[in-house]
Amino acid sequence: MIRAFLATVIVGLGIGGSAAPSLAQGEPEPYTIEVPQERLDEVISQVRNHEFLPDAGVEPWRFGIPQSWLAEMGEHWASDYDWRAAEARLNRFDNFLAEIDGKQLHFIHERGSGDNPTPLLILHGWPYSVYSFIDVIEPLAHPERFGGNVEDAFDVVVVSIPGVGFSEAPDAPESLRAVGARYHELMTEVLGYERYITHGGDQGALSAGWMAYDYPDAVMGHHTHMHFPRHASSPWLSGKIGAEPTEAEKAWIEAEAAAPFGQLAYILTHVARGETLAASLADNPVGQAAWIWDKWYYWTDKSGAAFEEIHTKDRLIDEVMYYILTDSFRTSLWPYLMLGVEENAVLPEGEVIANPAGVTAWPDPVFPLPPREYVERSRPSLIHYTTPARGGHFPMVEVPELYVEDLRTFRRSLAEHLSAPDGNE
Known part of the structure; x- marks a missing residue:
């Protein structure tokens, strides 16, 4: 019953979704990330004064985040953590x-070598x-600095979803397909690219696919590490x-x-009661962190190393502070609200995405990626399909070197495909 409900809300109302809006754009302005010290002090004070709960006397992580682990993270957060170091990495x-359309969109633009x-x-x-990609931006843009070939260089644009981080929230929730219209305007009208590659996982995969x-x-190829939108007769779950x-x-x-079911219950909460969850965790940094870290733990590939060996305390706190300091938790859930209203994770009946496509099936412990032949049902021009041995839901953080090389390999395959007589370059 629950899985049937999930499948229904993810499909949305009406296969194919609403058309992308026409947007007005402005010139980009350089931006330096510098959170006011008063806001930093406020958050650290809240963490320091948080009353942590005792453990429940059950197997750690069986029913969610262990309270003792959360308390240990809170102690480090309140006493040793330095957000300014994260800011410096971003800047x-x-x-x-x-x-774009009256709202500010934040992005990093690193022009590539060559x-x-x-x-x-x-x-x-x-x-x-955006912060999650901090370790892969330079290798993608400047491969020659890391022993690679300059021919593999990308002009890297990493954009924040509206309502997350320093991207201004829309006036009301928008579907991830509609958000893709903003991204397209950014790439073509603001930055002046005639053609580009889209890449993403999780929600980013849905936007990347719809943009293609x-x-x-404009989208010469798209590469994802979740497979959305799917063909019409095969909704998720x-x-x-x-x-x-x-x-x-x-x-x-x-x-x-x-x-x-415990690994999927969050979707029900986000889709059906996202506003209630946001209200319950408002002005509660530790509560928001617990909800987010729970996903980082369960969705990380721990087959080859312990969670603590893959993600440092500072890195995990960086990831949640990006949400907390910008008051993004509530609006970060808004795309989920649209999954039950107008978003679609399936293509219109009989339709495919004809652009060259790539899929990387990282060993995600919760969201298994489909086999090649399934992907080809909706991506007939699948030119790249890989199954790395390591890396979960966050490969850009878990295995950054493998992540970078996989994207380079896709770029090479795409260049070869487009240069072929029937490649439609």
């Missing part, structure tokens, strides 16, 4: 604000942000392939359906 790159770097639009999901569908002349399945598809759809 190493060129940050900008651009007004004569002809490939424009790459990176789209984040939840619960991560809505703007086929429906248990349906929409055709006679292969053995690999049968195994995958069973694995997807077998995901523990």
